[in-house]
Amino acid sequence: MQPQIQKHLVVSAICIALNVGLGKVSNLLGLPFTMDTIGTILGAAILPWQFLLLAAGLSSVVASVVIQPAFMFYIGTQIAIALAAVGLLSAGMFKSLPKAAIAGFLIGICSAIVSAPVTAIVFGGVAVPSISALNAVFLASGHSLWTSVLSGSMIVESIDKIVAGVIAWYAIRRLPSDMRA
Amino acid sequence: MIPPVRALGWTALGGTIVMCSSDRLVHFSLAVSIVALTVASTKSLKTIKTFVTISLPLLVPLILIHGLVNPQFEMNARMWSVPYRQEGITFALSVYSNLAVFLAIATGWANVNRDEFFDWMVACRVPVFLVGLVGQSIAMVILIEKRGRAVLKAQTARGIPTGPNWRHRLRALPSVILPVVTSLINEADQRSTALWSRGFLEYEFAAKDLPFGGFREIGWVAASIILPAAIDFSLRA
Numbered sequence: 001m002q003p004q005i006q007k008h009l010v011v012s013a014i015c016i017a018l019n020v021g022l023g024k025v026s027n028l029l030g031l032p033f034t035m036d037t038i039g040t041i042l043g044a045a046i047l048p049w050q051f052l053l054l055a056a057g058l059s060s061v062v063a064s065v066v067i068q069p070a071f072m073f074y075i076g077t078q079i080a081i082a083l084a085a086v087g088l089l090s091a092g093m094f095k096s097l098p099k100a101a102i103a104g105f106l107i108g109i110c111s112a113i114v115s116a117p118v119t120a121i122v123f124g125g126v127a128v129p130s131i132s133a134l135n136a137v138f139l140a141s142g143h144s145l146w147t148s149v150l151s152g153s154m155i156v157e158s159i160d161k162i163v164a165g166v167i168a169w170y171a172i173r174r175l176p177s178d179m180r181a
Numbered sequence: 182m183i184p185p186v187r188a189l190g191w192t193a194l195g196g197t198i199v200m201c202s203s204d205r206l207v208h209f210s211l212a213v214s215i216v217a218l219t220v221a222s223t224k225s226l227k228t229i230k231t232f233v234t235i236s237l238p239l240l241v242p243l244i245l246i247h248g249l250v251n252p253q254f255e256m257n258a259r260m261w262s263v264p265y266r267q268e269g270i271t272f273a274l275s276v277y278s279n280l281a282v283f284l285a286i287a288t289g290w291a292n293v294n295r296d297e298f299f300d301w302m303v304a305c306r307v308p309v310f311l312v313g314l315v316g317q318s319i320a321m322v323i324l325i326e327k328r329g330r331a332v333l334k335a336q337t338a339r340g341i342p343t344g345p346n347w348r349h350r351l352r353a354l355p356s357v358i359l360p361v362v363t364s365l366i367n368e369a370d371q372r373s374t375a376l377w378s379r380g381f382l383e384y385e386f387a388a389k390d391l392p393f394g395g396f397r398e399i400g401w402v403a404a405s406i407i408l409p410a411a412i413d414f415s416l417r418a
Binding site: 001006007009010011012013014016017018021022024025026028029030031033035038043046054058061062064065066068069070108122123124125126127129132133136139140142144145164166167170171174175179 | 283284
């Protein structure tokens, strides 16, 4: 196996671990962010797309082993986030802090749209506690299950992904220039 | 521990039954059976605790949301003078019945020895790079948490405010996360060289035969069909 491919595999493993593990670091500070996209956004800046999609898909598998088996159902969300991150990076959306925040927001919207059907159909509207609470509020105010899940996910995911986008921007700036794809 | 072949058998069986049947009772019987068989395999009641731990965060909000909050279901019943939505509870239980099978299977997989499972994947000709990727990632998740703790302590010692209010914590977030992220990315070269020098990822399929438990495993798979059928029958009777 070529050394370059081996390096890509190691970086993919790091991106997967960042997707799964950074949420725990955020919890150490008592912040409720999941940070489950920083590895994917960084991967979009470092890895060829094939490795990025592999890393994104396996992030859900590893999260289902390490955190909660339900993450297995969100493979599609991670892959959609990876594709969105590649598109936004190539459009130059991670070149400044405000643009990175907007990119994070767009990734959040994309993530909410892709994960809402899974949350509504498979989990009956129950997701992570913050989204479930918002879903309950929307349901109580008379919205349908689908609208509630989509609205709740969009609010929580967009905030979470804006923070992830900003952190990813800081991290991309600190990468050695020879590492960027 | 549970052999991977047994967990695979339960996965195939559970997946097939959930796809073919929409009967809530069948799903619950299967979930209970898989948990019971996992307890019998591991000879440890900790399995029940694992199942309950991963189940409750889904079951409780489902019942609360649909049984009490969701106005699409009529508020038509009372328990200890607390009104609730009977159809909402039924809906919540029917969603949970599918999840219960999945979570019971996951509980079984949680008791599979990781090394044995990786040997199995290699023997089953799953590409070694995939096995390595998953194994490396799981190992690094633990490393990230440890490093995060160390960086947090170091930054606090340097006088960076990391609390108590959320604005301080939010401002401290990049100073804790970025050192963890950049140190890991910068280590990629070293890790890649270390793996390459140890011949990792050059490994070729070497296992002569699959570790299969023979009649013993066939017996377990048979039990995982007969037991849920018996529970289902007794519940209906």
